Amino acid sequence: MTRPAAASADTGSLVDRVLARDRTAVARAISLIERGDAGAGELLRGLRRNLGRAHRIGITGPPGVGKSSLVSALGAMIVGQGKSIGVLAIDPSSQFTHGAVLGDRVRMAELDRAGEIFIRSMATRGQSGGLGPRTDAAADVLDAAGYEWLFIESVGVGQVELDIRNLVDTTLVALVPESGDQVQAIKAGLMEIADVYVVNKCDRPGAGAMVAAVQSSVALQHHPDPAWLPRVMGAAVINNEGIAEILTELERHRQHLSTAGRLLQGRRLGMTARLRKRMEQQLAARLRDGGAGPELEPAVDRILAGEESLEQVSERCLSEWMEKLTGGTPRGSKT
Ligand SMILES: Nc1nc2c(ncn2[C@@H]2O[C@H](COP(=O)(O)OP(=O)(O)OP(=O)(O)O)[C@@H](O)[C@H]2O)c(=O)[nH]1
Ligand SMILES: [Mg+2]
Structure with missing residues (x-):
């Protein structure tokens, strides 16, 4: 999604002010993050080298x-x-x-x-x-x-x-x-x-x-x-x-x-755990938003009717959903 130029310029100056340790800017930046504001991602990208x-x-x-x-x-x-x-x-x-x-x-x-x-x-x-x-x-x-x-x-x-x-x-x-x-x-x-x-x-x-x-x-x-x-x-x-x-x-x-090298090693381990966790959260959010809607109803019927077990259906629905996410490329196929 393209963001309005004005908002980007705004975030750009916020980044500069945070880097200069302007207290008002630091407080505003944390508020953006707390609210989950759209500018938060851009802000964090701007700070990442520091x-x-x-x-x-x-x-x-x-x-x-x-x-x-x-x-x-x-x-x-x-x-x-x-x-x-x-x-x-x-x-x-x-x-x-x-x-x-x-x-x-x-x-x-x-x-x-x-x-x-x-x-x-x-x-x-x-x-x-x-x-x-x-x-x-x-x-x-x-x-x-x-x-x-x-x-x-x-x-x-x-x-x-x-x-x-x-x-x-x-x-x-x-x-x-x-x-x-x-x-x-x-x-x-x-x-x-x-x-x-x-x-x-x-x-x-x-x-x-x-x-x-x-x-x-x-x-x-x-x-x-x-x-x-x-x-x-x-x-x-x-x-x-x-x-x-x-x-x-x-x-x-x-x-x-x-x-x-302990500091870097420790930070690396921490970052690996944070990345995994972030991916889990994003996956859960995407599943919530697009993967577990009304299209699950027929699957639920099958479980309730005893035609398939919960585990079977969950595995299958997840595979189908992930294939849909990756543009319909079935797992294991060569591209
Ligand atoms: N007796 C005694 N009381 C203390 C000491 N240090 C802190 N307190 C009191 O313990 C209470 C709680 O202190 P906080 O610093 O708010 O404790 P906290 O762990 O940050 O509390 P939460 O953030 O609510 O979990 C306050 O009333 C402090 O004054 C101490 O060394 N001795
Ligand atoms: Mg406290």
Whole structure:
């Protein structure tokens, strides 16, 4: 489909402004993506050569463990070092700044005004519970805009939550002293494998025991990178305790990735998973739009009449539909 020239020129200037880290443009670009606006594809094509500079960190963990507070505290420290940070909070159950500890909230507002930090909350979770293509795209906007650190906060409830790993270089899982279920989940291999574990709210009783329990569970995990042994860090974000150590650990992981081609290798694996997922989603959308309409009715009749099984009919309908998609070229035929 050809797009009106005016819209293209518009997107072109938006690309330039995002690359120049114009905050209004960054916000507008993410809004285009959130709305699934027609200009989003063109925008992303315009940004594609400027990706990969940010250190992407995924922060996940059960609701209310202090993920946003931690990001606020880390953000303040990073900006204090003269670096910039972009933050995406995916489906936050609480407003980002509401969760942040008061001191950080004030600091964050100041940093926000200074332009070195950009925070955006997004509701993008699909029915499947995955992070979805819009999270990928919004992260790319922040990366292209040149934010040096990129944090993606997403609630993980102890279930397999693998998609965040595919989007980031470093995964941090945050827990609290009461996270017994999560420790079980780590032991059972149900929990996402992290590069850094944080037990927050160490101002509460049971913190030391929880750090030890997570440590022994993590020792049972097989980290995808055998050369990396994840550490379990205690923190009390509310008292600003443990933040510097966590930042150092994140930097240590980045340093580790920068040797032996690990960063590119990890990004390649993540991109492969993202591409597969995107294809699955597009295939499902095309099937919904054009492949599973009223023409299925006779097939349904055959199943209901016991003439063919559901599996048989599904296989056949899918083959027929794919042949139609590829212009009627039967599978296996030479062209
Ligand atoms: N006691 C204690 N409370 C904390 C600490 N860190 C954060 N909190 C509080 O925990 C609550 C939740 O903090 P958030 O940062 O919003 O947690 P979150 O994980 O981002 O929450 P969701 O995004 O809603 O899942 C807030 O009331 C924080 O003030 C801590 O170290 N100790
Ligand atoms: Mg939060």
